[in-house]
Amino acid sequence: MKGNEKISFTAEAVAFMRASENSDRFSKYFLSESAKKKFNLISKLIPQSYLKTIFGRRIALSEDLDKMIDSYHPEQIIELACGYSPRGLVFTSKNKKLIYIESDFSSVIDKKREIINTILKDNKIKLSKNHHFVKIDSISDDLVNSLGKVIDKNKKTLILSEGFVSYLNKEEHDFLISNISNLLSKVKNGTYLGHESKFKMLNGVIGKLLLIYRNIVSKTKSNKHFNNAEEIKEYFISHGFRKIKVIDSKKSGNTIYLAIK
Numbered sequence: 001m002k003g004n005e006k007i008s009f010t011a012e013a014v015a016f017m018r019a020s021e022n023s024d025r026f027s028k029y030f031l032s033e034s035a036k037k038k039f040n041l042i043s044k045l046i047p048q049s050y051l052k053t054i055f056g057r058r059i060a061l062s063e064d065l066d067k068m069i070d071s072y073h074p075e076q077i078i079e080l081a082c083g084y085s086p087r088g089l090v091f092t093s094k095n096k097k098l099i100y101i102e103s104d105f106s107s108v109i110d111k112k113r114e115i116i117n118t119i120l121k122d123n124k125i126k127l128s129k130n131h132h133f134v135k136i137d138s139i140s141d142d143l144v145n146s147l148g149k150v151i152d153k154n155k156k157t158l159i160l161s162e163g164f165v166s167y168l169n170k171e172e173h174d175f176l177i178s179n180i181s182n183l184l185s186k187v188k189n190g191t192y193l194g195h196e197s198k199f200k201m202l203n204g205v206i207g208k209l210l211l212i213y214r215n216i217v218s219k220t221k222s223n224k225h226f227n228n229a230e231e232i233k234e235y236f237i238s239h240g241f242r243k244i245k246v247i248d249s250k251k252s253g254n255t256i257y258l259a260i261k
C-alpha cells in the first residue's frame with residue numbers, strides 16, 4: 001500500500017480555517033499566496049454563517065484533542081499526518097522537556113520545516129531541541145523502523161492523529177492501527193488519541209459541493225470507521241489495546257477516544 005499524497009491539499013485547507021479564525025499566531029504562515037487566493041475565492045461563494053460553523057467545529061476538534069493531551073500528561077508525542085498544524089510548536093514552546101515528533105509525507109515535512117524556519121525568525125523564537133520532524137507514509141512505512149532512532153522508549157508516549165483516518169479505507173486503517181499498536185507495545189505507557197466524526201462535517205448542498213471539490217482535487221473520499229463508542233472499544237481491544245476512554249464532543253461533533261496499550 002502507498003499513501004495518496006494528493007490528500008496533503010487538505011492540510012492547507014485546515015490552515016486556512018485556523019488562520020481565518022485567528023485561532024493561533026502561526027497558521028497564517030502555512031498558507032501560500034496561491035492557496036490564500038484560491039480559498040478566499042471559494043469562501044466568497046459560500047454564506048459566511050456556513051463558513052463560521054464549519055471553521056468553528058474544525059477548530060473545536062483541535063481544542064478537544066489539546067485538552068485530551070493535557071489531561072494525559074505525555075512526555076513524548078508522536079503526531080502522525082501532522083500537516084500544517086501548529087500544535088508541535090505551541091506544545092514545545094510551553095514545555096521544553098516534551099519530546100514532539102511530527103510526521104507526514106516528505107513533501108509536507110520539507111515545506112513545513114521551511115515555513116517553521118520563517119516563523120522562528122519572525123517571532124524570534126528557537127526550535128526546541130526535542131522537536132523532531134520525520135518523513136513517514138503512515139499506511140506503508142513501519143513506524144518502529146521509521147521512528148526507532150528518534151523516540152525515547154522510556155517516556156510516557158502519546159500517538160495522535162487529527163483529521164487523518166477518515167481518508168483511509170478499512171484496509172489502510174487496519175494497517176495504521178496495527179502499526180501504532182506495535183510501536184506502542186515498545187514504549188512505556190503508550191496511548192493512541194484519535195477521533196471519529198459523528199456526522200458529516202460538511203453538510204447540506206454547500207457541503208456536498210465542497211466535498212465533491214475536495215474529492216476531485218485530493219482524489220479521496222471520506223470513510224467512517226465506527227458508528228458508536230461500543231464499536232470503538234471492541235475494535236481497539238481486538239487490536240491489542242487494554243483500556244479505551246471515549247468522550248463525546250458536541251462542540252466539534254466528534255467522538256474522541258484514548259486507546260491505552
Ligand SMILES: C[S@@+](CC[C@H](N)C(=O)[O-])C[C@H]1O[C@@H](n2cnc3c(N)ncnc32)[C@H](O)[C@@H]1O
Binds near residue numbers: 009010083104164
Ligand atoms: C486534513 S489534513 C490534517 C492535517 C493536520 N493533522 C491538522 O489537523 O491540521 C490531512 C493530513 O494527512 C496527511 N496524510 C494523508 N495520508 C497520509 C499518509 N499515508 N501518511 C502520512 N500523512 C498522510 C496529509 O498530507 C495531510 O497533511
